[in-house]
Amino acid sequence: MVDGLQAAGFTVHLAHTTAIRQYDGLKHSGDETDARYLARLLRLGILPTGTILPPEARSVRDLARKRMQLVRSRTSHMLAIENLTARHHGMRISSTQVLRLTAEAIDQMGLPADVALAMQANLAVVTTLCAQIELLEKRLADKVRPRSEYALLTSVPGIGQILATVILLEIGSIERFASVGNFASYARCVDSCHTSNGKKKGEGNIRNGNRYLCWAFVEAANFAQRYCAEAKCFYERKKARTNPIVARKALAHKLARACFHILKENKPFDVTRCFT
Incomplete structure (x- = not known):
């Protein structure tokens, strides 16, 4: 929406909502009243605003945030594998060992069939996330390293x-x-x-x-x-x-x-x- 308004020639201001104190004297509350109140603050020059980054910068930044989301998800699945190993073998394996696991190695652990299947499911998700994270990191490196x-x-x-x-x-x-x-x-x-x-x-x-x-x-x-x-x-x-x-x-x-x-x-x- 912001990009469309700017492309149409409108001047867009990003209101800093946490820095705006609501006026207590308003008798009515609604979108129209709020818009008039914000417009009044803007005319007075006291509307707190945030920075709107260029569209290309926002897209690359959002790509970096997506990478962080995938890393957090991968960590949760790796911890699940570590916890299952600790619960059934009495010892916790490291994250490096988790990344080196294979489906065949899990079959050789002597785990109950249902536990082994659950661990293989976690491992499959970890493998997929690793591939996607590597793909995002390569794109980010191409965008950022020349700067x-x-x-x-x-x-x-x-x-x-x-x-x-x-x-x-x-x-x-x-x-x-x-x-x-x-x-x-x-x-x-x-x-x-x-x-x-x-x-x-x-x-x-x-x-x-x-x-x-x-x-x-x-x-x-x-x-x-x-x-x-x-x-x-x-x-x-x-x-x-x-x-x-x-x-x-x-x-x-x-x-x-x-x-x-x-x-x-x-x-x-x-x-x-x-x-x-």
């Missing part, structure tokens, strides 16, 4: 090919963020709370922002603390004062800020600048 921003993001510790693809496609253009704080908030790396007289009175809209970016930077933090000495030292210092969850989110915040400056300045990652 200079992709190479810059992969210079960040903890960010590999998949995470760089997700981050790049979810950001769109870094120019739409006025400051590093706005970007970190959009990536859900900033704490949300309501305070009064120095006391916490509740939390704000913690779901405001991009959940895919939030996932990507938390995953990047998990990998960075394993393979980057400076990131691990930062994580350990934070964990000593708080807890592992808060420390991991603080590291994710660091990496999000680093990515913002990398894309803004078109410069590769500088570990000294990030962790000093």
Whole structure:
């Protein structure tokens, strides 16, 4: 619908619904009343709006989201195979071993016929999903790897090919963020709370922002603390004062800020600048 309206010459605004406070004085409620209220906010210049990415960028981004959906589905079937093995053999096999399983190997496990059939069904789904995920990853690589921003993001510790693809496609253009704080908030790396007289009175809209970016930077933090000495030292210092969850989110915040400056300045990652 958005593409059709834009192609017809209309100026389209994407209203940010969670940032719009409903007017309490309305005596009637309905689509027409809501449309008039939004039009009034637009005329006053106070209508909160979101960014509408170009159609091609949206289609590639949706392809990356579809890959994530298939990966989650594959994980659930792999866990089902691991649980069945643990239940009937008393030992759990690894995800690598699951991917190497064959129908013949399952038949040789000595499982009850119904259990073996269930496991073979899970394995068939896993095999199909692996093929589809590989197909999507190849298409995403063809679309994203030629971009200079992709190479810059992969210079960040903890960010590999998949995470760089997700981050790049979810950001769109870094120019739409006025400051590093706005970007970190959009990536859900900033704490949300309501305070009064120095006391916490509740939390704000913690779901405001991009959940895919939030996932990507938390995953990047998990990998960075394993393979980057400076990131691990930062994580350990934070964990000593708080807890592992808060420390991991603080590291994710660091990496999000680093990515913002990398894309803004078109410069590769500088570990000294990030962790000093």
